[in-house]
Structures are given as C-alpha cells and as structure tokens.
Amino acid sequence: MSGSNSYYVPHESSWPFLTTISIIVLFIGGANYMNGYASGTSVMLLGLAFLFIVTYGWFSTVIRESEAGIYNSQVDISFRWGMVWFIFSEVMFFSAFFGALYYARELSLPWLGGEGAKAATNIFLWPQFENVWPSNGPTNANGEFTLVKAGGIPALNTILLLTSGLTVTWAHHGLKEQNRKKLIYGLIMTVLLGFIFVGFQAYEYMHAYSDLNLKMTSGIYGSTFYMLTGFHGFHVTLGAVMLTVILFRCINGHFSGDNHFGFEAVAWYWHFVDVVWLGLFVFVYWL
Amino acid sequence: MSTNIDKLHDDHHHTPSGIMRWITTTNHKDIGSMYLWFSLIMFFVGGLMALVIRAELFQPGLQLVVPGFFNQMTTMHALVMIFGAVMPAFVGLANWQLPIMIGAPDMALPRLNNWSFWILPFAFTMMLSTLFFGSGGPAAGWTLYPPLSLQGGDSFPFTILSIHMLGLSSILGAINVIATILNMRAPGMTLMKMPIFVWTWLITAFLLIASMPVLAGAVTMLLTDKFFGTMFFTASGGGDPAMFQHIFWFFGHPEVYILILPAFGIVSTIIPAFSRKRLFGYDSMVYATASIALLSFIVWAHHMFTVGMPLAGEIFFMFTTMLIAIPTGVKVFNWVATMWKGSMTFETPMLFALAFIVLFTIGGFSGLMLAMVPADFQYHDTYFVVAHFHYVLVPGAVFAIMAAVYYWLPKWTGKMYNEGLGKLHFWLTTIFVNLTFFPMHFVGLAGMPRRIPDYAVQFADFNAIASVGAFGFGLSQLLFVYILFNTLKKDVTAEDKVWEGAEGLEWTLPSPPPYHSFEEAPKVD
DSSP states (O other), X not given: OOSOOSOOOOOBOSHHHHHHHHHHHHXXXXXXXXXXXXXXXXXXXXXXXXXXXXXXXXXXXXXXXXXXXXXXXXXXXXXXXXXXXXXXXXXXXXXXXXXXXHHIIIIIHHHHTTOGGGHHHHHHTOTTOOOOSSOOTTTTTTSOOOOOOTTTHHHHHHHHHHHHXXXXXXXXXXXXXXXXXXXXXXXXXXHHHHHHXXXXXXHHHHHIIIIIOOOTTSHHHHHHHHHHHHHHHHHHHHHHHHHHHHHHHHHTTOOBTTBOHHHHHXXXXXXXXXXXXXXXXXXXXXO | OHHXXXXXXXXXXXXXXXXXXHHHBOOHHHHHHHHHHHHHHHHHHHHXXXXXXXXXXXXXXXXXXXXXXXXXXHHHHHHIIIIIIIHHHHHHHHHHHHHHHHTOSSOSSHHHHHHHHHHHHHHHHHHHHGGGSTTOSOOSOTTOOTTGGGGOOTHHHHHHHHHHHHHHHHHXXXXXXXXXXXXXXXXXXXXXXXXXXXXXXXXXXXXXXXHXXXXXXXXXXXXXXXXXXXXXXXXXXXXXXXHXXXXXXXXXXXXXXXXXXXXXXXXXXXXXXXXXXXXXXXXXXXXXXXXXXXXXXXXXXXXXXXXXXOHHHHHHHHHHHHHTHHHHHHHHHHHHHHHTTOOOOOOHHHHHHHHHHHHHHHHHHHHHHHHSHHHXXXXXXXXXXXXXXXXXXXXXXXXXXXXXXHHHHHHHHSOOOOHXXXXXXXXXXXXXXXXXXXXXXHHHHTTOBSSOSOOOGGGHHHHHHHHHHHHHHHHXXXXXXXXXXXXXXXXXXXXXXXXXXXXXXXXXXXXXXXXXXXXXXXXXX
C-alpha cells in the first residue's frame, strides 16, 4: 500500500483544539439563541463558519498525508475500526428516537387511552380520549392534522435512496476495476440522488407545515415525525456533502483500486443512512 | 512523493514548547497526564460541592445556603464527579497504560485522542459558568427528569449542550480505545492473552459507544420539548415524562458499569502483583465482565420501580438486576482465590485494592437490596440509595483509581512515592469514607429523603457524623496532592520493574518510558 513500515503517529496538531473552539462558540451562540438573546444567532453562525473552515483544514491535512503515502496498512485498519464504531454510535443515537416512537405507540398512548396499568390518568384527566395512531394526545395538541401519505413523496424517496445505494456500489466497482468513467459517473449519480432526496424532503416539510397542519408541535406524532425525519435528513445532507468531497477527490485522481478507505467510509455511511430510512419509511410513514 | 514524506517526517522532530506543547500534543502519555490532572482538579471542584452539601446537612434546619443553591450543588456535584472526575481518570489511565501494556507506539488515532481530551475543559467551563448566572445553575438533579428540569432558568441549554460535548468526548475516546486494542497489539498477543485491564477497557469502550448516543438523544428531546414545542415528555400531547426516565436509564445503567469495569480491571491487575500469583480464573474474569456489560442493557428500569410500571416490567427488571450478582460474585470470588496462599505484601496500591474488594462488596449487597421491588418501594429516593452508590463509586471506582495511580506512578514518573505517606493517605481515606457513607444506610432505611436541604431532627446525629467524615475525607485528599508533588520533585529514580510480582509489557520499558512507547513491537509468546 505504501512505502512506510512504521505506524504513523502525527506528532502535533492544532486542528482538534481549533475544532473544540469552534464547537464551543457554536454552542454558546446556540444556547443564547434558545434563551432568546439577540446576540445568539450571530455568535452561532460565527461558530458554524469557523467549524466549516477548521473541518476543511483538518481533513485537508489527513488527505495530504494519505496522498503522501505515509499511512501503512495498519493505519488503514485503525481508520476502518474508527468508522465502524462511529457508525454504530450513530445507530444508537437513532435508536433513542425510535425507542421514543415505540414507547409512545405501544405504552404511553394506550395508557392514556385507558388500557392497562396506568388507566387512572385516563379516568381522572381525559376520560374522552381514545387512543388511535397517529395521535397528538388527549388535548389534541395544535389541532387536527393530516398525514404525509406513505405512497407519495416518501415512497419516491425510498426509491431514490435505494437507487443511490446501488449507484455508489456501481461506482465502487468502477474504482476497483480502475474504470474512471464508471467511478465518476456512478458518484455523480449518487450525489444527485442524495440532493434530490433532500430537496423532496424539504418540499414535504413545507407542504406539511402549510397544507397539512402537521408541525413539530402536533403532539407526540409531530414530535417523533420531525425528530426522526429531521435528524435523518440532516445525516443525508452530511452524507451527500461527504460524497461530493469524495467525487472531487476521485476527479483529482486520488484513491487506487486497492487503497481507497475514504471512499469506502463514505459509502458505508451512505448505506447506514439508507437503512435508517427504511426504518423510517416502515415505522413513521407506513405503519 | 519521497520529498513529501521527508517533509512530513521533519515535522515530527520539533516539539513545540510551553502551552502549545499541551494544546497540540498527540502523544498518549501527554494526553493521559492531562486527563489525570484534569480529573484531579474536577475531583476537588466536585468535592467542594459535596462539602457545601455536607455542611448544610450538619444540622437540621437551614443554616448556610438557600434550598435552590443546595439543589444546584447536588446536581453539579454528580455531573462533575461522574463526567469530570471518574470518567476522565479512567480515560487517562487508558491513555497511559493501553499502549504500553499491548506493545504499541501510541494510541491508534492520536489526533482524535487530543480532541477527546480538549473538549472536556471547555464543556466543563461552560457547564460550571452557569452557577454564576442570575438564575443559577441546573438544579433538577443530574438525571434531568422532566418536567422539573424544563423549569430551570438560562442554565438549561448550556447544561444540555455541555452534556452533548461530554458525550462527544467519551464516544471519540472510546472509538480510539477500541481501535487501539483491536489493531495495535504486539504480534502474538491474542485477545485471551491481553492484560485484564485492557479487556475491561475494551468492554467499557463498547458500553460507551452504545450508551452515550442514547443520552445525547434523550437530552436533545428535552431541548426540543423546552424550546421547539415538541411533546415527547408531555402527557397532554400523548408523550410521557416517564419515557424520559426509560431513555435516560437505558444510558444510565451501562454508564454505571462504565464507571466500575475499568476499576475491576485495575484491581484484577494489582491483587495478583502483590499476592505474587497469577490472577485466578482469567477466562472467567473476561466472561464475567462481558456478562455484566450485556446485562447492563436489560436492567435499566430498576432505577424507577416506583414510577408506576406494569407488574410484568417490575418483575422482569428485578430478576435481570439480580442476575448481575452472579458475574460480580465470580469476580469477587476470583480476587479472593487469587490471594489464597499467596505471598502477600501490603504496599499502598494493594491496600486500596483490598479495601476496594471489601467496600465495593458492601455497595454490591446494598444494590441487591435495592433490586427487590417491594423493598425498593421503601428505599427509593432515600439516603439508602445515596449510601449504596457512594459505596460503589468512592471506595469502588475512586479507590481503584487511587490504587492505579500509586501502582503506576513510579512507572510514569520514574520516581517512587513515599510509602509511609501513601499508607497514611490510605488509612485516613478509608476511615473517613466509612464515617461519611456508612451512617447514610441507617438514616436512609429510617426514611430520610435524598436531595433535601433539611431533615427531621431524628436524623441529626448520623448526619453530623457523616459531615465530619466528609470534611475528614476532603482534607485527606490534600495529603494525596502533597504525595504527588513530593514524588515529582524527588531525584531518586525508580527501577524499571517497580513491583517484584508485577507482570506485563509495561515493566519491560524503562521508568519513565520513552516518548514513543514501543517503536518496535515486542514479541509476545
């Protein structure tokens, strides 16, 4: 893979420290924004901009080192374990919100509707409440709302994401066969499908807010719907940006048929985002 | 390409001096030391908060602080001690020890390592700064139960976002630990030949990666419930405040083992060294640790037996919780069996490890009492619970950290600490820790509630004793700091193999070890 035998240990770096600074600025701004102080927004944006610059710098350093061939195969394995466990942590992050969805549907709403162990809440507070999913709770929080139909944009988005999973694999084959055309066109298609997905998702949100009265404030349905699809959409956006970076790297001739961890890491991430979507499609939109 | 390599290699050789060395370092020993010093500072910050609590509770009635500030102290004391003192101490030990125990040049991902450390001081500065806000710091307890936690002042989003940062730091640190252990072992060191401390950290890292993101999810829902109108924890919108408790404790119980599994590893290292025998039942120790870790994901609701769960839930969580006693019992048995007919000596690390076995077991048994649903209805939210988790965390986790510091300090610094002072520190600490926490069992069983600044006069005597113990414990730790500085300024050097009975690769290195631990991987048979 490379000429270097010993494990590469970078000996000093300001990037981690600068990343921390940008996160703390972002968070202080965010907290002030949430507390309703006017200064919060600009501080938050400053932190965000700084975070972009620093991330760019940090990744550039790593890419430069990688291109210089100083990462041996053992370093490559460290990167792989790192990415695998990072994705596992993301799975657990989403499982908290899926857990909230199941808990609400299987336990708290039936109890509020008068079933089982905690029927007293129903008897004393909301005897008129019947549990029917989707629900915005016994007080009909934020009024009646209509669902996004699973057969519409969500089904289309499912097709888009599944197809993008295929195109990224196609590009990967191109990379392994040293077929640049296959690689680059495969990646371009994947990036486009990703951004189209995000566009549809944004359209769906606007439609839900303005026409369906489905909002974050629509009780537990609105809460779980926007939290799950929102964090997923954020991850798709991130994944699409990462794919774009990989696309430019491929155009610049980075990666070889047997050494392309950066490509693979982003492809794994993309498949992870895909799998989360399938869970969303089934449990949020469909059932 | 070769010029590029040379350029990058040249960069290695000039080490920045002064503060920039510490800000930019990617060296596992530098980062380990920063973690340990940070942990020590936070131990005193959290300790001062505990002393405010104990000073107020010295007598019944309200003397020193207003109830609101008392609540901020109980909340912050927990957050600081868990996320600022105990966890960073273990990560610091992992940083120092893992590479030199498995024969690696450094941690697998050195820049990530720097990042996971430097997040901590910033996150804690943000969190602690809320104490100076007009509306004060967070005061709803470290568990942040809604709706109470949503009724605080300006501190709320700062607390939540600092918890996000602490979680990020832990996850990154854990990823690094796993990658290091799985990928950086010396040739010949199979998994079942790894030092037991390495095993316990591997499993701890798994627990961290599996549980910290769930905490992030839980506190994110709190944030959106407060500021963006979601209703996860509001019954009128179809949510449930008890749901937060479920999600929180799904994180919280693995977290408890994150705080104790590395301690098990330390004790399992030190007991054999000073018994001059091999660890009894190495394989069963590994399997017991893994069993405890897996069980930790299906016991969470024992923290909330009184919240009103279906009977089936109460029974399920009661029995799974009691199952944990089996692998834990295996461990205690193995430690005792390791000492059986051993040629034992009682240096300071061994004293702390022995006290760990006895006192942690007391905490384990009170945990078993709490696991029984009908009994827990009586004990819940009393000082009995406080006594229980302080027995597993102070003479448990903290004693193990102290033992580890005494055990490896000569290796790290190349200098031997003063054994007499170490023993004095041990005895003072052990006496005062029991004086502080043992009486809490009695007042708890008699019904004294936790997290309340005032109490009925019948509890006065035991509370006075506990407060005296707490101040004694706090002052004894100043001796620990003195011992550390006293060791650092000595000029006698320690031997490479400091302890006669110690085993492991770290003792084959000089004391202190070279900057890059193992440039060439050693061979392990």
